[in-house]
Amino acid sequence: MEAATAVIAEIVRNVASLDDLERRHLDETLRWLGQTDDIFRRAKPATPARHLVSYVVLIDPDARAILLGHHRKAGLWLPTGGHADPGEHPFATAGREAAEEIGITAEFSVVGPEPLFLTITTTVGIGACHEDVSLWYVIRGDRTHPYQLDPREFSDQRWWSIDDFSTSETDPHLPRFLAKLRAALSR
Template sequence: MQAATAIVAETIRKIEPLDDLEREHIDTTLAWLAATDDIFRRVRPATPPRHLVAYVVLVDPDRRAVFLGHHLNAGLWLPTGGHVEPGEHPLTAARREAFEELGVHAEFSVIGDRPLMLTVTTTVGIDSGHQDVSAWYVIRGDRSREYALDPTEFAEGRWWDIDQHGLPETDPHFKRFLTKLDTQLHGPDNEL
Protein backbone atom coordinates (compact mmCIF):
# COMPACT_ATOMS: atom_id res chain seq x y z
CA MET A 1 0.00 0.00 0.00
CA GLN A 2 2.97 2.38 0.37
CA ALA A 3 3.03 2.96 -3.38
CA ALA A 4 -0.67 3.87 -3.33
CA THR A 5 -0.08 6.25 -0.41
CA ALA A 6 2.79 7.94 -2.27
CA ILE A 7 0.59 8.41 -5.35
CA VAL A 8 -2.16 9.95 -3.22
CA ALA A 9 0.40 12.28 -1.59
CA GLU A 10 1.60 13.42 -5.02
CA THR A 11 -2.01 14.18 -6.02
CA ILE A 12 -2.56 16.19 -2.82
CA ARG A 13 0.67 18.18 -3.27
CA LYS A 14 -0.64 19.51 -6.61
CA ILE A 15 -3.69 21.18 -5.02
CA GLU A 16 -3.32 24.95 -4.76
CA PRO A 17 -4.94 25.96 -1.45
CA LEU A 18 -7.78 28.48 -1.37
CA ASP A 19 -6.94 29.75 2.09
CA ASP A 20 -5.07 29.04 5.32
CA LEU A 21 -7.60 26.39 6.35
CA GLU A 22 -7.09 24.40 3.16
CA ARG A 23 -3.29 24.80 3.51
CA GLU A 24 -3.65 23.37 7.03
CA HIS A 25 -5.77 20.47 5.71
CA ILE A 26 -3.21 19.73 2.98
CA ASP A 27 -0.31 19.83 5.47
CA THR A 28 -2.20 17.61 7.94
CA THR A 29 -3.03 15.15 5.16
CA LEU A 30 0.54 14.99 3.86
CA ALA A 31 1.83 14.36 7.40
CA TRP A 32 -0.79 11.61 7.83
CA LEU A 33 0.17 10.01 4.51
CA ALA A 34 3.86 10.10 5.50
CA ALA A 35 3.11 8.41 8.82
CA THR A 36 0.82 5.56 7.72
CA ASP A 37 -0.34 3.49 4.79
CA ASP A 38 -3.64 2.73 6.59
CA ILE A 39 -5.72 5.33 4.72
CA PHE A 40 -8.49 3.26 3.17
CA ARG A 41 -11.70 2.41 5.03
CA ARG A 42 -11.93 -1.34 5.54
CA VAL A 43 -14.76 -1.69 8.05
CA ARG A 44 -17.89 0.46 8.08
CA PRO A 45 -18.24 3.08 9.28
CA ALA A 46 -14.90 4.07 10.77
CA THR A 47 -11.96 1.67 10.52
CA PRO A 48 -9.48 3.23 10.34
CA PRO A 49 -10.81 6.34 12.11
CA ARG A 50 -9.41 8.64 9.38
CA HIS A 51 -9.84 7.63 5.75
CA LEU A 52 -9.80 8.89 2.20
CA VAL A 53 -12.95 10.07 0.38
CA ALA A 54 -13.56 11.23 -3.20
CA TYR A 55 -16.32 13.81 -3.55
CA VAL A 56 -17.70 14.14 -7.08
CA VAL A 57 -19.41 17.50 -7.59
CA LEU A 58 -21.68 17.62 -10.64
CA VAL A 59 -21.43 21.16 -12.06
CA ASP A 60 -23.18 22.94 -14.92
CA PRO A 61 -20.67 25.78 -15.49
CA ASP A 62 -22.79 27.52 -18.14
CA ARG A 63 -25.86 27.74 -15.90
CA ARG A 64 -23.72 28.23 -12.77
CA ALA A 65 -25.28 25.37 -10.85
CA VAL A 66 -24.23 22.39 -8.73
CA PHE A 67 -26.18 19.19 -8.14
CA LEU A 68 -26.55 17.89 -4.59
CA GLY A 69 -28.35 14.92 -3.13
CA HIS A 70 -30.13 14.67 0.20
CA HIS A 71 -28.00 11.97 1.83
CA LEU A 72 -30.04 9.48 3.84
CA ASN A 73 -27.48 8.72 6.57
CA ALA A 74 -25.96 12.17 6.98
CA GLY A 75 -29.25 14.08 6.67
CA LEU A 76 -27.38 16.73 4.64
CA TRP A 77 -27.42 17.86 1.01
CA LEU A 78 -24.10 16.55 -0.30
CA PRO A 79 -22.22 16.01 -3.53
CA THR A 80 -21.99 12.42 -4.66
CA GLY A 81 -18.90 10.47 -3.76
CA GLY A 82 -17.63 7.97 -1.31
CA HIS A 83 -14.74 6.17 0.25
CA VAL A 84 -11.69 5.31 -1.79
CA GLU A 85 -11.23 1.53 -1.88
CA PRO A 86 -7.95 -0.07 -0.72
CA GLY A 87 -5.26 0.57 -3.33
CA GLU A 88 -7.61 2.69 -5.49
CA HIS A 89 -6.52 6.08 -6.80
CA PRO A 90 -8.92 8.90 -5.76
CA LEU A 91 -9.57 9.76 -9.44
CA THR A 92 -10.59 6.14 -10.09
CA ALA A 93 -12.86 6.32 -7.04
CA ALA A 94 -14.41 9.54 -8.39
CA ARG A 95 -15.18 7.84 -11.71
CA ARG A 96 -16.63 4.80 -9.93
CA GLU A 97 -18.75 6.87 -7.55
CA ALA A 98 -20.12 9.02 -10.41
CA PHE A 99 -21.30 5.88 -12.14
CA GLU A 100 -22.62 4.15 -9.00
CA GLU A 101 -24.45 7.15 -7.55
CA LEU A 102 -25.42 9.17 -10.65
CA GLY A 103 -25.33 6.57 -13.42
CA VAL A 104 -22.97 8.72 -15.51
CA HIS A 105 -19.51 8.35 -16.96
CA ALA A 106 -17.62 11.21 -15.35
CA GLU A 107 -16.60 14.00 -17.70
CA PHE A 108 -13.76 15.98 -16.12
CA SER A 109 -13.93 18.86 -18.61
CA VAL A 110 -14.81 21.72 -16.23
CA ILE A 111 -11.42 22.15 -14.49
CA GLY A 112 -9.60 18.91 -15.35
CA ASP A 113 -9.16 15.56 -13.65
CA ARG A 114 -7.36 16.75 -10.54
CA PRO A 115 -9.11 17.49 -7.26
CA LEU A 116 -10.05 21.14 -6.91
CA MET A 117 -10.02 21.08 -3.13
CA LEU A 118 -9.00 19.00 -0.11
CA THR A 119 -10.79 19.06 3.23
CA VAL A 120 -10.54 17.20 6.52
CA THR A 121 -13.89 16.88 8.28
CA THR A 122 -14.92 15.14 11.47
CA THR A 123 -18.10 13.27 10.69
CA VAL A 124 -20.50 12.63 13.55
CA GLY A 125 -24.07 11.40 13.67
CA ILE A 126 -23.52 8.39 11.44
CA ASP A 127 -21.22 6.85 14.05
CA SER A 128 -19.31 8.01 17.10
CA GLY A 129 -17.14 10.14 14.84
CA HIS A 130 -14.36 9.70 12.31
CA GLN A 131 -12.42 11.93 9.93
CA ASP A 132 -12.98 12.07 6.20
CA VAL A 133 -10.06 13.36 4.15
CA SER A 134 -11.96 14.44 1.04
CA ALA A 135 -10.56 15.15 -2.41
CA TRP A 136 -13.17 17.27 -4.25
CA TYR A 137 -13.42 16.44 -7.97
CA VAL A 138 -15.57 18.40 -10.45
CA ILE A 139 -17.49 16.73 -13.27
CA ARG A 140 -19.63 18.31 -15.98
CA GLY A 141 -23.40 18.14 -15.72
CA ASP A 142 -26.38 19.66 -17.47
CA ARG A 143 -28.96 21.51 -15.38
CA SER A 144 -31.67 20.77 -17.94
CA ARG A 145 -31.16 17.04 -17.42
CA GLU A 146 -32.63 14.91 -14.64
CA TYR A 147 -30.17 12.78 -12.67
CA ALA A 148 -31.39 9.72 -10.81
CA LEU A 149 -29.39 9.29 -7.63
CA ASP A 150 -28.76 5.93 -5.99
CA PRO A 151 -31.92 5.51 -3.84
CA THR A 152 -30.01 3.47 -1.24
CA GLU A 153 -27.94 6.58 -0.42
CA PHE A 154 -30.03 9.61 -1.40
CA ALA A 155 -33.67 10.59 -0.85
CA GLU A 156 -33.65 13.10 -3.71
CA GLY A 157 -31.41 15.38 -5.73
CA ARG A 158 -31.64 18.89 -7.10
CA TRP A 159 -29.68 21.73 -8.63
CA TRP A 160 -28.50 24.72 -6.58
CA ASP A 161 -27.17 28.04 -7.87
CA ILE A 162 -23.46 28.65 -7.39
CA ASP A 163 -24.22 32.11 -5.98
CA GLN A 164 -24.52 30.42 -2.54
CA HIS A 165 -27.82 32.09 -1.64
CA GLY A 166 -30.35 29.70 -0.18
CA LEU A 167 -27.99 26.75 0.09
CA PRO A 168 -29.31 23.85 2.14
CA GLU A 169 -27.63 22.28 5.16
CA THR A 170 -24.54 20.75 3.60
CA ASP A 171 -20.88 19.87 4.11
CA PRO A 172 -19.24 22.52 6.34
CA HIS A 173 -16.70 23.28 3.59
CA PHE A 174 -19.15 23.52 0.68
CA LYS A 175 -19.35 27.34 0.56
CA ARG A 176 -15.55 27.50 0.48
CA PHE A 177 -15.61 24.94 -2.34
CA LEU A 178 -18.05 27.14 -4.29
CA THR A 179 -15.78 30.16 -3.82
CA LYS A 180 -12.83 28.16 -5.15
CA LEU A 181 -14.90 26.76 -8.02
CA ASP A 182 -16.10 30.23 -9.01
CA THR A 183 -12.51 31.48 -9.04
CA GLN A 184 -11.56 28.62 -11.37
CA LEU A 185 -14.54 29.26 -13.64
CA HIS A 186 -14.21 33.02 -13.89
CA GLY A 187 -10.87 34.11 -12.43
CA PRO A 188 -10.05 35.84 -9.14
CA ASP A 189 -11.60 39.17 -10.16
CA ASN A 190 -15.05 37.59 -10.41
CA GLU A 191 -15.20 35.77 -7.06
CA LEU A 192 -18.50 35.46 -5.26
Protein backbone atom coordinates in the same frame (compact mmCIF):
# COMPACT_ATOMS: atom_id res chain seq x y z
CA MET B 1 5.61 4.77 2.14
CA GLU B 2 3.65 2.31 -0.03
CA ALA B 3 3.17 3.15 -3.71
CA ALA B 4 -0.56 3.96 -3.33
CA THR B 5 0.15 6.33 -0.44
CA ALA B 6 2.98 8.01 -2.40
CA VAL B 7 0.63 8.60 -5.35
CA ILE B 8 -1.92 10.25 -3.08
CA ALA B 9 0.77 12.38 -1.43
CA GLU B 10 1.76 13.65 -4.89
CA ILE B 11 -1.89 14.49 -5.68
CA VAL B 12 -2.17 16.39 -2.39
CA ARG B 13 1.05 18.32 -3.05
CA ASN B 14 -0.46 19.52 -6.35
CA VAL B 15 -3.64 20.99 -4.81
CA ALA B 16 -3.34 24.79 -4.63
CA SER B 17 -4.74 26.11 -1.37
CA LEU B 18 -7.67 28.52 -1.35
CA ASP B 19 -7.04 29.84 2.15
CA ASP B 20 -5.27 29.19 5.44
CA LEU B 21 -7.69 26.42 6.41
CA GLU B 22 -7.12 24.48 3.21
CA ARG B 23 -3.34 24.98 3.62
CA ARG B 24 -3.61 23.51 7.14
CA HIS B 25 -5.67 20.58 5.80
CA LEU B 26 -3.13 19.98 3.03
CA ASP B 27 -0.23 20.09 5.51
CA GLU B 28 -2.03 17.80 7.98
CA THR B 29 -2.87 15.35 5.17
CA LEU B 30 0.77 15.21 4.07
CA ARG B 31 1.84 14.59 7.71
CA TRP B 32 -0.76 11.82 7.99
CA LEU B 33 0.37 10.22 4.72
CA GLY B 34 3.96 10.35 5.95
CA GLN B 35 3.03 8.50 9.16
CA THR B 36 0.83 5.67 7.87
CA ASP B 37 -0.17 3.63 4.86
CA ASP B 38 -3.47 2.75 6.58
CA ILE B 39 -5.44 5.41 4.65
CA PHE B 40 -8.24 3.38 3.06
CA ARG B 41 -11.41 2.39 4.89
CA ARG B 42 -11.19 -1.33 5.65
CA ALA B 43 -14.39 -1.76 7.66
CA LYS B 44 -17.58 0.29 7.88
CA PRO B 45 -18.13 2.77 9.29
CA ALA B 46 -14.83 3.93 10.73
CA THR B 47 -11.80 1.64 10.42
CA PRO B 48 -9.38 3.30 10.33
CA ALA B 49 -10.78 6.37 12.06
CA ARG B 50 -9.37 8.67 9.32
CA HIS B 51 -9.59 7.60 5.69
CA LEU B 52 -9.64 8.80 2.11
CA VAL B 53 -12.77 9.98 0.26
CA SER B 54 -13.40 11.31 -3.24
CA TYR B 55 -16.24 13.78 -3.59
CA VAL B 56 -17.66 13.97 -7.11
CA VAL B 57 -19.25 17.38 -7.58
CA LEU B 58 -21.62 17.49 -10.58
CA ILE B 59 -21.90 21.01 -11.93
CA ASP B 60 -23.52 22.65 -14.90
CA PRO B 61 -21.02 25.44 -15.63
CA ASP B 62 -23.35 27.17 -18.11
CA ALA B 63 -26.22 27.34 -15.61
CA ARG B 64 -23.72 27.91 -12.77
CA ALA B 65 -25.46 25.21 -10.77
CA ILE B 66 -24.40 22.27 -8.60
CA LEU B 67 -26.39 19.07 -7.99
CA LEU B 68 -26.57 17.95 -4.36
CA GLY B 69 -28.41 15.06 -2.80
CA HIS B 70 -29.95 14.85 0.65
CA HIS B 71 -27.77 12.12 2.13
CA ARG B 72 -29.76 9.58 4.13
CA LYS B 73 -27.09 8.82 6.78
CA ALA B 74 -25.60 12.30 7.17
CA GLY B 75 -28.92 14.17 6.95
CA LEU B 76 -27.16 16.85 4.88
CA TRP B 77 -27.20 18.16 1.30
CA LEU B 78 -23.99 16.70 -0.11
CA PRO B 79 -22.24 16.06 -3.40
CA THR B 80 -21.96 12.47 -4.51
CA GLY B 81 -18.82 10.52 -3.73
CA GLY B 82 -17.47 7.96 -1.37
CA HIS B 83 -14.61 6.13 0.24
CA ALA B 84 -11.65 5.02 -1.81
CA ASP B 85 -11.25 1.24 -1.87
CA PRO B 86 -7.92 -0.13 -0.61
CA GLY B 87 -5.24 0.72 -3.17
CA GLU B 88 -7.70 2.59 -5.41
CA HIS B 89 -6.54 5.82 -7.05
CA PRO B 90 -8.87 8.66 -5.92
CA PHE B 91 -9.55 9.61 -9.57
CA ALA B 92 -10.78 6.04 -10.15
CA THR B 93 -12.90 6.39 -6.99
CA ALA B 94 -14.46 9.55 -8.42
CA GLY B 95 -15.32 7.79 -11.68
CA ARG B 96 -16.71 4.74 -9.87
CA GLU B 97 -18.81 6.87 -7.54
CA ALA B 98 -20.23 8.89 -10.47
CA ALA B 99 -21.32 5.62 -12.09
CA GLU B 100 -22.72 4.16 -8.86
CA GLU B 101 -24.46 7.21 -7.42
CA ILE B 102 -25.43 9.22 -10.52
CA GLY B 103 -25.46 6.51 -13.19
CA ILE B 104 -23.11 8.39 -15.54
CA THR B 105 -19.62 8.23 -16.95
CA ALA B 106 -17.81 11.13 -15.31
CA GLU B 107 -16.60 13.91 -17.59
CA PHE B 108 -13.75 15.81 -15.92
CA SER B 109 -13.72 18.69 -18.42
CA VAL B 110 -14.77 21.62 -16.23
CA VAL B 111 -11.56 22.22 -14.26
CA GLY B 112 -9.59 19.13 -15.30
CA PRO B 113 -8.94 15.66 -13.90
CA GLU B 114 -7.16 16.75 -10.71
CA PRO B 115 -9.04 17.46 -7.47
CA LEU B 116 -9.88 21.13 -7.02
CA PHE B 117 -10.09 21.09 -3.22
CA LEU B 118 -9.08 19.09 -0.14
CA THR B 119 -10.75 18.99 3.28
CA ILE B 120 -10.57 17.07 6.53
CA THR B 121 -14.02 16.70 8.07
CA THR B 122 -15.39 14.87 11.09
CA THR B 123 -18.52 13.13 9.88
CA VAL B 124 -21.97 13.47 11.38
CA GLY B 125 -25.16 11.48 11.21
CA ILE B 126 -25.97 7.83 11.74
CA GLY B 127 -23.09 5.56 12.79
CA ALA B 128 -19.67 6.09 14.28
CA CYS B 129 -18.04 9.44 13.69
CA HIS B 130 -14.74 9.44 11.84
CA GLU B 131 -12.59 11.78 9.78
CA ASP B 132 -12.84 11.95 6.01
CA VAL B 133 -9.88 13.32 4.08
CA SER B 134 -11.79 14.38 0.99
CA LEU B 135 -10.45 15.17 -2.46
CA TRP B 136 -13.08 17.20 -4.33
CA TYR B 137 -13.32 16.36 -8.04
CA VAL B 138 -15.51 18.38 -10.42
CA ILE B 139 -17.49 16.71 -13.20
CA ARG B 140 -19.63 18.21 -15.94
CA GLY B 141 -23.40 17.99 -15.79
CA ASP B 142 -26.41 19.51 -17.48
CA ARG B 143 -29.18 20.94 -15.34
CA THR B 144 -31.77 19.97 -17.98
CA HIS B 145 -30.76 16.28 -17.82
CA PRO B 146 -32.97 14.12 -15.56
CA TYR B 147 -30.30 12.62 -13.28
CA GLN B 148 -31.44 10.16 -10.65
CA LEU B 149 -29.20 9.90 -7.60
CA ASP B 150 -28.94 6.49 -5.96
CA PRO B 151 -32.04 6.25 -3.72
CA ARG B 152 -30.18 3.98 -1.28
CA GLU B 153 -27.83 6.91 -0.54
CA PHE B 154 -30.01 9.98 -1.17
CA SER B 155 -33.63 10.75 -0.25
CA ASP B 156 -33.88 13.84 -2.47
CA GLN B 157 -31.86 15.90 -4.93
CA ARG B 158 -31.74 19.51 -5.98
CA TRP B 159 -29.79 21.91 -8.17
CA TRP B 160 -28.31 24.84 -6.25
CA SER B 161 -26.82 28.09 -7.52
CA ILE B 162 -23.04 28.26 -7.39
CA ASP B 163 -23.31 32.02 -6.86
CA ASP B 164 -26.17 32.17 -4.33
CA PHE B 165 -25.79 28.97 -2.30
CA SER B 166 -28.08 29.15 0.72
CA THR B 167 -28.19 26.27 3.17
CA SER B 168 -26.25 25.44 6.31
CA GLU B 169 -27.38 21.80 6.09
CA THR B 170 -24.35 20.72 4.08
CA ASP B 171 -20.69 19.82 4.36
CA PRO B 172 -19.19 22.67 6.39
CA HIS B 173 -16.58 23.24 3.67
CA LEU B 174 -18.98 23.42 0.70
CA PRO B 175 -19.28 27.24 0.72
CA ARG B 176 -15.47 27.48 0.59
CA PHE B 177 -15.37 24.91 -2.21
CA LEU B 178 -17.89 27.02 -4.14
CA ALA B 179 -15.67 30.10 -3.71
CA LYS B 180 -12.74 28.14 -5.15
CA LEU B 181 -14.95 26.79 -7.95
CA ARG B 182 -16.17 30.30 -8.85
CA ALA B 183 -12.55 31.45 -9.11
CA ALA B 184 -11.66 28.44 -11.28
CA LEU B 185 -14.64 29.07 -13.58
CA SER B 186 -13.68 32.72 -14.03
CA ARG B 187 -10.23 31.75 -15.38
